[in-house]
Amino acid sequence: MAADEAYTDQGEDPEVAGTVRALCADFDNRPDALIEILHGVQAAFGFVPEAAVGALAKSLNLSRADVHGVISFYHDFAREKPGRHVLKLCRAESCQANGSNALAAHAESALGVPFGATTGDGEFTLKAVYCLGNCALGPSVLVGETLHARVDAAKFDDLVAGLRGAKG
Ligand code: FES
Structure with a gap:
């Protein structure tokens, strides 16, 4: 089993995973819609939780590295919960x-x-x-x-x- 697969099923947050699946479905699970979907995730949680990365990778058939790469390239995406x-x-x-x-x-x-x-x-x-x-x-x-x-x-x-x- 690849390290990537090992991660995706561990410690899944049901709320995050459910939101990610719904957002991905809105875009027909198209990998090229990743940025729009990430904006949706950030709008839902105020940041992009780590748990979203695995769920996004799974729904969009991307690697976790692909998803991480986009999140870290665009500084608009927050990785931690912001203050009030x-x-x-x-x-x-x-x-x-x-x-x-x-x-x-x-x-x-x-x-x-x-x-x-x-x-x-x-x-x-x-x-x-x-x-x-x-x-x-x-x-x-x-x-x-x-x-x-x-x-x-x-x-x-x-x-x-x-x-x-x-x-x-
Ligand atoms: S430089 Fe334009 S608002 Fe600060």
Whole structure:
């Protein structure tokens, strides 16, 4: 038995496997639809769980390496469960000209995590993004669907405090 086969039947998560099978069926189990299906998996779980890899490989008749390769090539796909709030801080040029480097350093220090990581309490994930289309009003920070403009350290702290207090 190949290592690939050995993995796929071990520790299958029924919820993940069921969701993956349904998403793959929507695309007639076409391997060329892998990216669209991965977006569906991420929409369902907030990230691409490891358990999805084996289920995708099985349904689409791909190797786990094929699936892993696509997930790691596209940075849009998260491999770990994100925090309750994802703070996307723009680090592109125009925002840098308006002070986003100082804001980035403050954000890492205030949250106690580097970019790409989630706070220990699972509340916040800090992510770098490159342009949110709000260049004239940077530094820009996107939280969920809400874009925050001209964010400085004080505004960032207020934002985080407000989110910590928010329910749901
Ligand atoms: S450079 Fe930051 S929003 Fe465009």
